[in-house]
Amino acid sequence: MYYDELKTFVTLVEVKNFTKTAEILRMSQPSVSLHIKNLEKEFQTKLFLRSPKILKITPTGELLYDRAKQMITIYEQTKQDILEHQNSIKGELKIGASFTIGEYILPPLLYDLQKKYPELDLQVTIGNTEEIVQSVRLFQVDIGLIEGHTNEKELTVQPFMQDELFIVASNNHELTHKRDVTITDLQNQEWVVREIGSGTREYFNHVVRANGLKVKSLISISSSQGIKEMLIHGMGLSLLSKSVIKRDVKHRILTIIPLQNHPFTRTLSYVSSPIMEDKTNVKVFLSALREKWTDQTKSASL
Secondary structure (H helix, E strand, C coil), rough: CCCHHHHEEEEEECCCCCHHHHHHHHHCHHHHHHHHHHHHHHCCCCEEEEECCCCCEHHHHHHHHHHHHHHHHHHHHHHHHHHCEEEEEEEEEEEEEEHHHHHHCCCCHHCCCCHHHHEEEEEEEEEEEHHHHHHHHHHCEEEEEEEECCCCCCCCCEEEEEEEEEEEEEEHHHHCCCCCCHHHHHEEEEECCCCCCCCHHHHHHHHHCCCCCCEEEHHHHHHHHHHHHHHHHHCCCEEEEEHHHHHHHCCEEEECCCCCCCCCEEEEEECCCCCCCHHHEEEHHHHHHHHHHHHHHHHHHC
């Protein structure tokens, strides 16, 4: 297997520069060129179109790029599995999580995993749903946890918990003093929401469309904490997960707007590549994920 050559090729595709590729891989630029030539000879095709100002991947290069990512992943997974012995859980586990999950839901699970498997190196990347799906597809993470939906046919998507959302505002907002709030009261309001590409924004857009809401103004912020700070300073309404606002509501920093007969729930899912599902560390993580939220569901029902 041309492991080193494939790794060089993948890096070059992603950074689009021979010099930067050499720096990242800590090798000489002629070695980078040699690796690419070796692959072109092996597969009997041109992988790049080169000019002084541009480096463009060819159609066959695009095909090899997707397969190369898979081959490298399988190689590294196999190497790690061989190094593991007597069911010892060790090595890396790269997790991608959308913001609400990564910042508010995932940390307790990571704590439990670290206590149980101290040799497991947990690495978490946080982004919006679109970014996490892309990271899973490109094998930049082993497993992804998302709030929104994806149409990626090559990936497995499985629900792991139900998430409840609430409309919240500052304690001084006009709707916090109204006893019975209806959908009509939400017309022509100012909103502070997550950015396009996030699962929470996707759900907000669904609520607006489904209820025919007219929005007076809209501010997008790619941070739940940033949204809460805006609300605290009196800027409109937001629709946020219970996990995001629980502490703020408890300490009376923010107030839930009690909307009659309109519960907001969505499904949180994990997304993975079929190649990664047999990885030992991924299996351990998914088992812990299911166990934790099964226990929480039972506790909530009591």
